[in-house]
Every structure is written in C-alpha cells, then in structure tokens.
Amino acid sequence: MSVKQPFERVVAVHGPTVLRVCRAVVGPVDADDAWSETFLAALRAYPDLPADANVEAWLVTIAHRKAIDVVRRAARHAVPVADVPERVAAPLGRDLDLWAAVGALPTKQRQVVAYHHLGGLPYDDVAALVGGTAAAARRAAADGIATLRRTVTDQEES
Amino acid sequence: MIELPDVSADDLARLHGVLAARAAADGLLDIAYRTVDSPVGPLLLARTPVGLVRVAFAVQDHAAVLDALAASVSPRVLEAPGRLDDVARELDEYFAGRRTAFDVPLDLQLLRGFRRDVVLHLPDIAYGRTASYATMATLAGSPRAVRAVGTACALNPLPLVLPCHRVVRSDGTPGQYAGGADAKLALLDLETRVGAAA
Numbered sequence: 001m002s003v004k005q006p007f008e009r010v011v012a013v014h015g016p017t018v019l020r021v022c023r024a025v026v027g028p029v030d031a032d033d034a035w036s037e038t039f040l041a042a043l044r045a046y047p048d049l050p051a052d053a054n055v056e057a058w059l060v061t062i063a064h065r066k067a068i069d070v071v072r073r074a075a076r077h078a079v080p081v082a083d084v085p086e087r088v089a090a091p092l093g094r095d096l097d098l099w100a101a102v103g104a105l106p107t108k109q110r111q112v113v114a115y116h117h118l119g120g121l122p123y124d125d126v127a128a129l130v131g132g133t134a135a136a137a138r139r140a141a142a143d144g145i146a147t148l149r150r151t152v153t154d155q156e157e158s
Numbered sequence: 159m160i161e162l163p164d165v166s167a168d169d170l171a172r173l174h175g176v177l178a179a180r181a182a183a184d185g186l187l188d189i190a191y192r193t194v195d196s197p198v199g200p201l202l203l204a205r206t207p208v209g210l211v212r213v214a215f216a217v218q219d220h221a222a223v224l225d226a227l228a229a230s231v232s233p234r235v236l237e238a239p240g241r242l243d244d245v246a247r248e249l250d251e252y253f254a255g256r257r258t259a260f261d262v263p264l265d266l267q268l269l270r271g272f273r274r275d276v277v278l279h280l281p282d283i284a285y286g287r288t289a290s291y292a293t294m295a296t297l298a299g300s301p302r303a304v305r306a307v308g309t310a311c312a313l314n315p316l317p318l319v320l321p322c323h324r325v326v327r328s329d330g331t332p333g334q335y336a337g338g339a340d341a342k343l344a345l346l347d348l349e350t351r352v353g354a355a356a
Contacts, residue, residue: 006189006228006235011174019165019173032173039177043186046233 007046011039014059017119021060024102024114025067030074037066060119064111064129101151109144112137117145178238188232190241193220197253197348198341201318203242206231209263210245212315215337230268249318255352258285260319268315275299276310283324286353288346290328312336318345 018038022031041062049058102110111130115121116137123134123141130137181187189211191204202220204212204227211231214223228235239246244262251257259281269277275298282297283289289297291307298307311322317336323345327333335342 004228004233006224007233008191008224008236011177011236015170015174016165019170023165032176035173036176036180040180040184040186043177043181043234043236044184 004046004049004051007043010042010046010055010059014056015039017056018059018063020118021063021114022067023099024118025063025111026070027103028099030070034063034067034070037069038063041066056119057121057125060115060121061125061129063119064115098148098151101148105144105147108132109140109147112141113144113148116141174237178236178241181234181236182238182241186234187236187238187241188234189227190236190238191224192237192239192242192246194242194246194249196249198337198344201249203245203249204235205242205245206265206267208265208267210242210316210319211265211268213317213319215317215341217338218336245319252318253348255348255355258349258352262319264316264319272298272300272303272306273310273313276307277314277316277320277322280311280314280320280322280324283321285321286349288324288326288330291325291333292328294325308334324349 015035019031019035022034022038025031026034038059042059049055102113105113108130112126115126115129116123121129123137126141127134127137178187178190182190185207187207189204189206191202193200193202195201199216200220201216202212202214202218202223203210204214204224212223212227214220224235248257248260248262252260266274266278276294279294279297291304291311292301294307294311295301295304298310300306307325311325312334314320314322314336317323323335323337323342325333326346332339332342332346
C-alpha cells in the first residue's frame with residue numbers, strides 16, 4: 001500500500017491552478033461554483049485515486065466536467081429579461097478586460113487555452129476532454145492565444 | 159505566454175471555507191484539524207466525526223502527524239478550525255486554570271491492546287496529582303509491564319486531554335514526555351498551583 005498525502009495539501013498546491021482554469025472556462029462569476037464542485041468531487045474520490053496518478057491532470061479533468069454542469073445549471077435557471085444588465089464585474093480589478101477577452105473566445109479555444117496553458121494538461125489529454133485530435137487542440141490553442149495577444153496589445157496601445 | 163491576473167489568497171481562503179463546510183455536510187470530512195497556540199507551544203488538534211482523535215505538540219512535527227493520520231485513518235483531511243472550537247475552548251480554560259477535566263467526545267481508534275488499557279486509565283489520576291509508571295501498570299492489569307506503560311504514555315494520541323503528563327517516575331522526578339520535559343514540568347506546575355488555590 002502506498003501512502004497518500006492529506007487532501008489539505010492537494011487543495012493548497014492545486015487550488016490556485018484549478019481556480020484559474022475555472023475562471024477561464026466559465027467566467028469569474030460561476031468559477032467559484034465550479035471550483036467547489038471540483039474539489040468536493042475530488043475529495044469524494046480521493047481515497048481511490050492511484051498513488052502514482054497525476055493529481056493536477058486529474059483535477060483539471062474533474063474541473064472540465066463540473067464546468068459543463070455549472071454552465072448547464074446556469075442556463076436552466078436563466079430568466080429572460082427585457083433589459084440585459086451590464087456584464088457583472090467580478091472583483092478582478094483592472095485586468096478584467098483580459099478575462100473578458102478569454103470569455104469572448106469560442107468555447108473550444110477557451111477550453112483548450114484553459115486546460116493546456118493554465119492547467120498544464122498535455123494536448124493529447126486536452127483532446128480527450130474536448131474531442132478532436134491533439135493537433136486540432138494545438139491549433140485551437142494557438143488561435144486563442146493569438147487573439148488574446150492582440151487584445152493585450154490593443155489595451156497597451158490605447 | 160499570456161499572463162492572467164492571479165487568483166488572490168482571500169478568494170482561495172473563502173473557497174476553502176466553503177469546501178470544508180460542504181465536505182462536512184456531505185459526510186466527506188473524515189479528519190478536520192486546526193492548530194492553536196498554548197503555553198506549551200502550538201498544538202495540532204484533529205477530530206473525526208466520532209470525536210477528537212489526535213493532539214500533537216510542535217516537537218512531534220505537525221506535518222508528519224497529519225501524514226500519519228492520512229495513512230492510518232483517512233486521506234480525506236482538511237483544515238477546518240470551526241470544527242474544533244469546542245476543543246480549543248476547553249484547552250483555553252484548562253491553561254487558564256478554570257478547567258480540571260475535558261468532556262469533548264473522543265475517538266480512540268488509534269489505541270489498541272495494552273496501550274489502550276493504560277491510556278484509558280489516565281483520567282483516574284486526579285487533577286493536580288501524579289501516579290508512578292508502576293502504579294499505572296497495576297491499574298492497567300499488568301503490574302510487571304512498567305516499561306510498556308512508558309511506551310504507552312509516550313505514544314498517547316491524546317496528550318493533555320488524557321493526562322499522561324501526570325505519570326511520573328517512582329522517585330518523583332517527572333520523567334520523559336511527548337511534548338518535551340519542560341512542557342511536562344509546566345503542566346504539573348500549573349495543576350499544582352491551581353489545585354492549591356482551590
């Protein structure tokens with residue numbers, strides 16, 4: 001039997017990464033829910049996780065599933081209103097524009113950027129999550145990063 | 159590489175609190191722990207849904223104690239200070255001289271066999287009094303097992319609450335202690351002062 005470290009250490013080490021991934025995939029408002037659901041599910045399954053597993057990749061995989069759940073739930077509870085309010089400004093400060101730019105990416109680009117660039121998942125694993133080939137995932141990430149880079153450049157010039 | 163604004167420590171602390179509360183509500187918080195300051199140094203307190211399972215001194219290495227709990231009880235371990243408020247309060251009262259016995263629920267799963275027999279007899283020694291290792295051996299039903307009593311006290315998973323500090327050498331000198339000889343002296347001194355004032 002191998003020794004497994006206390007789950008508290010998993011949260012301490014990987015909590016920030018998972019929150020970045022959740023914010024990129026579902027936006028800053030729903031990210032808290034996705035983060036909580038991810039770690040609650042991970043805590044439940046943790047005793048059965050093989051000791052040699054890549055814990056961060058495991059968490060990013062769970063976060064992907066929970067992000068889909070959170071978006072679906074939000075869509076179910078959404079009430080159509082005549083006047084659409086301004087996008088809720090989460091307390092992220094002056095960098096909000098960049099998060100908005102991430103949120104504006106097409107879904108697949110956003111997911112691939114989040115799982116690979118923020119979550120550290122190899123393209124093979126990313127492709128297994130979002131569908132398609134690893135090469136397609138790599139292209140989607142490159143397109144997404146190029147869009148974000150243009151946003152940053154525009155911001156700096158304005 | 160695109161640099162996104164980083165997540166803040168406040169956000170993570172808030173989310174951690176929510177996680178601990180939901181884990182407890184869902185029956186997934188197998189071990190909740192916190193540390194508290196005390197006159198004998200920082201103490202690690204850990205509890206299961208049954209009760210207090212472990213108290214550890216800083217010299218015992220809190221990280222190593224948590225590793226051992228993860229291996230022997232469950233890896234579902236989270237820092238959840240609120241789950242140990244009652245224990246922290248009773249310890250505060252004890253160190254202030256306002257409490258002579260603890261009544262929080264205990265989880266004795268780390269205790270087996272003779273060690274369990276010895277440790278469960280520790281509360282028989284009254285506050286402010288001491289007993290020799292030989293006396294404890296007799297109480298535990300094995301008068302000749304004096305050395306084993308020493309081991310049982312040294313490995314007591316619930317020091318302070320189950321008062322192994324009240325077990326001393328037959329010549330009256332304090333002897334060793336899991337929290338260090340100075341801590342043992344400080345506790346015996348506290349209990350003598352409070353007992354005399356009562």
